[in-house]
Amino acid sequence: MALQEPVLTKRIPTPPFGDFSQRKLNSYEDFVATGGYAALKKAIDMQPSEIIDIMKASELRGRGGAGFPAGVKWSFLPPQDGKPRYLAVNSDESEPGTFKDRMLLDFDPHILLEGIAICMRACQLDTTYIYIRGEYHHQAKVLNKAIDEAYANNIFGPNSIMGKINDREPRCFVHRGAGAYICGEETALLNSLEGKRGWPRIKPPFPAVAGAFGRPTIINNVETLAMCGPIIDKGVDWFKTMGVARPDGVPPHVPASYGPKLIGVSGHVNRPGVYEENLGITVREMIEKYCGGMRNGKKFKSCVPGGIAMGVLSTDQIDAPLDFDIGKKFGCLGLGTAGVIVMDEDTDMVAVARNIVRFFSHESCGQCTPCREGSNWVYKTLCRIEEGNGTTADLDLLLEVSGSQGAMPGTTICGLADGTNWAIKTILNKFWSDFESRVSVSTIAGYSLPVLA
Amino acid sequence: MAWITKNSGTMQIETREEPYLDDELKAEIEANIIPRYPDRRAATLPTLHAVQHKVGWLPTQALKEIADFLGSAPSEVMDTATFYEEYWLKPKGKYVIWLCQSISCELMGRDTIMSKIKAKLNIEPGETTEDGKFTLMNVECLGSCGTAPCGLVNEKLHENMTVDNIDQILDSLE
The missing domain is CATH 3.10.20.600 (Ubiquitin-like (UB roll))
Structure with a gap:
């Protein structure tokens, strides 16, 4: 069944409910006039644990890629110990093909700020850092302006309507990245936030236990947090009328x-x-x-x-x-x-594979050798196939490297190498004939391969 | 690529009397940025951004000044600065053209636009024109895939680029 009414795009005209050309930035006044911050007021009347229970019951899954249930993540936090606790908002949207958070930041930044405030209240987090990628210059400005509006209207700050959280005034800041895909990985994001290079950390400890500055930290995607307001406002039953329900016979701990x-x-x-x-x-x-x-x-x-x-x-x-x-x-x-x-139909899948692997090879942070070296060699191999100098042995090698746990996949700290190999593996398996027709030489004997730089 | 190391062991550091991180900038960062974080090192990225915004790039002397200001070792600031693509450790042109090369943009024909820019400015990606006006860069996904091909000129995003409108974009830059 199609979506009956816009939820996240309520204030952002989107077909079939509106037209792209009518999109404009919603200020604090626009947001409040259309029911904004009502969910936050509702959340303030609830106990923090009640909010977490609602989020758990809604089975909202993280929208940033991994799909981990947000309410469950929130419940991992240790009890308060009087020291600071942080929320890091992942707005380092750098995955090719992904430009959804940009739309929210461009036109409706307050829907994110409302979600942030609800999360801060539910998890008792006193400070929020919105980690936004460096290339989003315009979005960072829009967001800073929206945060100023939110402070002026006592969403955050010393006179916040939420009162003191974790015995501190609730604060929210933008932290700009500087052009590194890997900083979208949650622990790399934390290192970048701390002023270091964006190298992923080994887990455990998980960020909920020891995250930013060694303190408990929740990390959520922009869209996940933006969804908190509507869920608190309209309830779990409303939320569960949308999307795909759990099939019969599947146990309830499996998220739908x-x-x-x-x-x-x-x-x-x-x-x-x-x-x-x-x-x-x-x-x-x-x-x-x-x-x-x-x-x-x-x-x-x-x-x-x-x-x-x-x-x-x-x-x-x-x-x-x-x-x-x-x-x-x-x-x-x-x-x-x-x-x-x-x-x-005119797309060259070899070129697609080459482009995708070049991306990962370029964006590998360099910490783990299999990813740093492996992605670059795979890229060179794909370039050779694209130029028409590939061999059938190259195809076998690519399949072996990308399909073997312990070659590149499964040997690195974060999932970047796994992503690289899923891309290679699926393109090769699903479009094998595209590759096969490009490798004219079946043996390298007597044939001089171009020197690989 | 983030992990290519610099020959910092042998390189000569150019210095000048006047600091890059002047008192005014220090005061501004001290008042607005430092209080946000529980330690001073966390202000490294914002401070690098601020200095680069003022100077245009990040000379080694500036990295040392930032280290002194934030109480880090110069090597720690350099470690951070070399990792991120947006920090310039050598001078760049007045306008930096970052043309996206990721998959959506390539599918929508970014290669013809790159050829056009290369021919017009007579430079390769990574180079700066002789008059110091333009620097051309290939960049991975800019997060504007729905309006591909796209590119940034300094801080301004240009969407739905074509071989025709790239002329106008470049000609409009003073």
Whole structure:
């Protein structure tokens, strides 16, 4: 069933409820006039533990890629000990294909600030750092202005309507990154926040126990926090009418895919953009109903379901529903950020693989050798195949490297190397003939390969 | 690539009398940035941003001044500054053109735009024009995939770039 009313896009005109051209920045006054901060007032009347119980019951799953239930994450915090506790908002949106948080920050920053305030109250966190990527210059300015408005209207600050949290005045700051994809990984984000290079940390300890500055820290994505306000306002039952329910016979501890989701579609479609739909909508519906069909009337070839680390769908998987189970059912890593990149029949999948691996090779932080060296060698191999100098042995090697736990996957601190290999593995397996037709030489005997720099 | 190391062992550090991190900037950071964090080192990224905004890039002397100001070792500030792509450890042109090269932009034809810019400015990515006006850079995803191909010129994002409007964009820059 299609989404009945816009939730996160309530103030951001989006087809079919409005038009992209009507989008404008919502100020504090605009936000309050349309029911904003009512959920926060409701949350202030509740006990912190009640808010966490509601979030747990809603089964809201993190919208930043991993899909971990937000309420469960919030309940991991240790009891208060009188020292500071932090909220770090992950707005380092750098995964190719993902541009959903940007839309929220551009047009409705207060929906994020309301979610932040609710989370601070529920988890008793006194200081929030919104880690925004360095390239979002405009968004950082918009956000800073919105935070000033929020301070002026006593959402944060010494006279906050929330009173003292953790015996301190609630504070909220923007912290700008400086161009590093890896800082979207939660522990790398914390290191970057502390003024160090963005190197992921070994877990445990998990950030909820020892995060920023060694203190308990909750890290959530922008969209996850933005969803808190509507859930507190309208309730768990309302939230669970949307999305995909848990199938019969599945135990209740397995999280389902409830709720609406911002889905960013880019690539070869007529009307790319960020849309809001219930989880479970198919790729075909997204393309045909929202994006005006394929560009130039071409046929669908493949798509990335949610950021390039998730791998690709094959041509016959166009009816795959976009929910958190997509990974298990359709041979990719998962839903990720629901940044769908559509590719038409003329797309060269070898070039796609080369582009994706170049991204990971460029953005590898350099901490773990298998990722730093491996991604670069895989990139060089794919370049060679693209230039027409590849061998069938190269294909076997790529499959072996990307498919073996202990080669590149599973040997690194964070998931970047796993993402790289899921992308290679799925593209190779699902578009094998594209690669096979490019490797004309079956043996390297008597054939001189170009020198690899 | 973040992990390429610098030859800091042998390099000569150019210095000047006048500090890059002057008293005015120090006072501003001390008042507005430092109180946000529980320790001074956490202000490294904002301070690097502020100095780069004022000077245009980050000379080694400035890194040392920042280290002294924040109570870190100069090597710690350098460690941070070399990791992030947005910090310039050598002078850049007046306008830096960052053209996105990630998948959505490549699918939507960023290569033809890059060729056009290269031909027009007569430089390769990573280089600066002789008059010091433009620096051209390839950059990974700018988070504007729905309006690909896209690029940043300094802090301004240009969306839906075409070989035609790139001329106008470049010509409009003084």
